[in-house]
Amino acid sequence: MDISITGYGAVSPFGHGVGALWDALVAGRSGVHVLERSGSFWEQVPIRVGADAALDADTALGRVRANRLDRSQQLALVAADEAWADAGAPTVEGDRLAVVVGTGIGGVETLLDAHDVLGASGARRVSPRAVPMLMANGAAAQISIAFGARAGAYTTVSACASGAEAIATAARLITTGEADVVIAGGTEAAVTPVTMASFAQSQALAKPGDDDPTTLSRPFDVDRRGFVLGEGAGIVVLERADHAAARAQRSHGTLAGWGITSDAFHITAPLADGSEQERAMTAAIRMAGLTGADVDHVNAHATGTPVGDAGEAAAIARAVGTGALVTAPKGAIGHMFGAAGAVESILAVRAVETGVVPPTLNLERLDPAIELDVVAGTARTAPVRTALNNSFGFGGQNASLVFTSA
Secondary structure: OOEEEEEEEEEEOOEEOHHHHHHHHHHOOOOOEEOOOOOHHHHHOOOOEEEOOOOOHHHHHOHHHHHOOOHHHHHHHHHHHHHHHHOOOOOOOHHHEEEEEEOOOOOHHHHHHHHHHHHHHOHHHOOOOHHHHHOOOHHHHHHHHHHOOOOOEEOOOOHHHHHHHHHHHHHHHHHOOOOOEEEEEEEEOOOOHHHHHHHHHOOOEOOOOOOOHHHOOOOOEOOOOOEOEEOEEEEEEEEEHHHHHHOOOOOOEEEEEEEEEEOOOOOOOOOOOOHHHHHHHHHHHHHOOOOHHHOOEEEOOOOOOHHHHHHHHHHHHHHOOOOOEEEOOHHHHOEOHHHHHHHHHHHHHHHHHHOEEOOEOOOOOEOOOOOOEEOEOOOEEOOOOEEEEEEEEOOOEEEEEEEEOO
């Protein structure tokens, strides 16, 4: 069954909108900066560079509504509003409309704030809204309420693969006949002292030196030294192709295949050889009825870690070959965790639509062990009929999606 992407929306370090994100990436701009945070907890965090989302939620959603939502829910709702409008606000019965939104951590900002209030002022000062704001399924639930989706409101929690798994889950709901239209994607707002401190302690974050903070995230570069924490949301509207055609709605592209595997190896470290990542890619390509040689473009997970980038690059070379144009957006937007797979899926679809592959920011010297055509410096223009998006998460969770032209 053909599945059309009829709408998309995003919130990123470049603001609200897919257009703002895409234009910035194609132009080679960075959303990474020194975080302007204050307080005793932030003063203890050794690394305070990130790529938080540029969104004034009070303006976008209204102050009253925004105050009742965790930051991750705010981002998801704003992106969903854009995606729904972009899809032409489909006329669909609520029992044929579903929601699937992934997140790696959920409402962590609300949880930490409530804990601080409890300690400082006592239980009576903790908001009764804290639980619905912090629960991981909050974003999916809020979107289902906003759009009247009654065919299910699902939440995928698969670390950095969450957003991509949400899109795959949405596609399954359509192929099994449980829904005609699904609002799907991922959201994350985890730029907090606890998460930053933990990742710093685990040596996963890139350490600032005397260099420009915008150069810290360096996927595939020989000098890569870890990732930069990002924040954002990406939402797509998936629709049965004949349903979209019946209402004469244009499509951005087609979700042609997906593959999900797990390493079953380690809670944080990936399999060094990337074998299960390769299997996810080949499964997605096979479902699409294609071969690796048919893939023109790969949007790589590539977070900028020494082991992770090398393993994925080897897996891509085996699954797809070395001819596809590869890019790694995390050099510009950081690692959005649960939102990454959704935001980067939108970027893969945009590459198919436009025939443009954005550059990998800060890639100055490609690691000689990586035998891929990684776009660097400036954007590359070429026919992109098929794009593969990779998302791999802690716990060894791997998700690959294949997108083709409409």
